[in-house]
Amino acid sequence: MEKYREDFARDGSAGKPIAVVRAEDAAQVQHAVRWAAEHRVPVVPRGAGTGLSGGSSAVDGGITISLDRMRAIEIDPACQVAIVEPGALNIEVKRAAAELGLWYPPDPSSYEICSIGGNLATNAGGLCCVKYGVTTDYVLGMDVVLADGSLVRLGGKQIKDVAGLSLLKLFIGSEGTLGVITRAILRLIPAQTAGATLVASFATMKAASEAVVAIRSTVRASMLELMDSTSINAVEDWRSHGLDRTIGALLIAQSDAPGEACGAEIATMLACCEEAGALEAFTTTEADEAELFVSARRNAFHALEARGGVLFEDVGVPVPLLPDLVDGVATIATRAGVEIAVVAHAGDGNTHPIIVYDATDPDSEARARSAFDEVMALAISLGGTITGEHGVGRAKKGALPAQLGPDVLALTRRVKDALDPLGILNPGAVL
Structure with missing residues (x-):
């Protein structure tokens, strides 16, 4: 039982529940929540436990309601x-x-x-x-x-x-x-129609980001993903995808427009890349070839986790400010003396700066956590957000007031208090 509770304790943070409810239907969820409300016991809902911001981490003295058996x-x-x-x-x-x-x-x-x-x-x-x-x-x-x-x-x-x-x-x-x-x-x-893929390499992330800004202003790509040199090399160390280790950045773009429009969109994106100084670019309509590059981008998180301790960022800015964000992250990495890899859903201005550190070295971890805070502050200063898709969870709640401001934060708390007056639902997350 002890190990069972530990297995459901975290998605990246600490805490141990007093019990785990593996609900099989909504009625069982209701029963568990009613009991928790009656006894004023914290409740943490949990899905697959793959979150990256501590949003489903267990609370000491609380119960975890796992929904993994509700799969219909x-x-x-x-x-x-x-x-x-x-x-x-x-x-x-x-x-x-x-x-x-x-x-x-x-x-x-x-x-x-x-x-x-x-x-x-x-x-x-x-x-x-x-x-x-x-x-x-x-x-x-x-x-x-x-x-x-x-x-x-x-x-x-x-x-x-x-x-x-x-x-x-x-x-x-x-x-x-x-x-x-x-x-x-x-x-x-x-179902999405078969399309075409453009892969372009750049000397720097800033140049690649400028290409993204140009593409976004001209066509509606179905994918615009970026990888920096650190993430490229991490992926190649983890499992070779045939990526060029010497480049500064890799842009993976796709169009799924129908018929001749697809070719026209790819040609426009290629021109934007060339104007931004692409070192090399090629296009393909072969799904297997395209998937090699897309899978490399998807595998970046796994590859970086294999390098040591990691702190996952998820900051975003208005797309035209993407070059400023990636430049700023590089400056923070140099100043803090830590490795920060950057992958990005670049077409949305949503980046994932991933801070890698030596988890056995307290000084390395301290510098990493300082850099983590600096990256969020940078995004806010650029009119952006501390999280585009991972959530605030417990890892980022300290930076939320700086983004929302006192009035919006107070309004958020009023909504929370109205729906959860006892404060039992996922306490410690977000607010």
């Missing part, structure tokens, strides 16, 4: 929706939709192992979000167990619905602090 998926092809329980993995929803010629676009790098409940809790994005949007753009309905154990049903299969306040959106990205999601109705779209 039903596809309604007529309405083009998926009715999904929170424990279902993102990839499982994709596969079920694909069997009927449909597609669920949100695709975090961890799409093979992350749960829909976690995606909803953090409003996850992914590699395709530059064109197709993030999780909230695909949620039509939701069932939520509130802090008193009652269940509310929000939205439905209808595409348009403006009856009453937009409560549905309130729970998306709330990180389990307002309720426990037990079911979601997700909008699907026709």
Whole structure:
């Protein structure tokens, strides 16, 4: 039992629950939350435990409600929706939709192992979000167990619905602090068409970022992803993908426009890269060849974790300021004397500076944590955000007041207090 509780204790932070409830349906979630409310015991909802900001870390003296057994998926092809329980993995929803010629676009790098409940809790994005949007753009309905154990049903299969306040959106990205999601109705779209891929190398991340800014101002790419030299070499050390270790940055861009429009978009993106000083660029319509580069980008997190202790950043800025952000991160790395790799959903201005340090060296960890705070402060100074898709969790809550300001923070607390007056839902996360 002790090891069992430890297994459910963390997604990157500390804490040990007094009990774990592995719910199999909404009624069991309600029963657990009602008990917790009666005894004023903290409740932490947990999906697959793949979060990177400590959002589902257990609380000492609390209970963890694991939703990993709630995996049902039903596809309604007529309405083009998926009715999904929170424990279902993102990839499982994709596969079920694909069997009927449909597609669920949100695709975090961890799409093979992350749960829909976690995606909803953090409003996850992914590699395709530059064109197709993030999780909230695909949620039509939701069932939520509130802090008193009652269940509310929000939205439905209808595409348009403006009856009453937009409560549905309130729970998306709330990180389990307002309720426990037990079911979601997700909008699907026709399967993505085969397209073309552009891969371009640059001497610096700033030059690659300038190419991204130019592309975003001219075409609507279906993917715009960046990797810096550190992440490229980490991936090659971890598992060779055939990437050039000598370059400063790699841009992976795609178009899925139909027919001749695809070629035109790729040509425009290529011109933008050349004007920004690309060292080399090539295009392909071969899916297997393109997937080699896309998988390298997806594997960056795993590769960097193999190098030592890591702190995962998730900062974003308005796209035109992306070059300033990557330059600033490089300056912070030099000043702090730490290694910061940068990968990015560049088309959205959403970057993942990943700080690598020696976890056995207290001084190295202290410098890493100082750099972590500096990166968030940099993003805020550029009019950006401390998190684009990973959530605030426990790792970033200290920087939230600086971004939101006192009035918005107070309003956020009023909403939290109204829905969770006892403060039992995921205490210590976000606020």
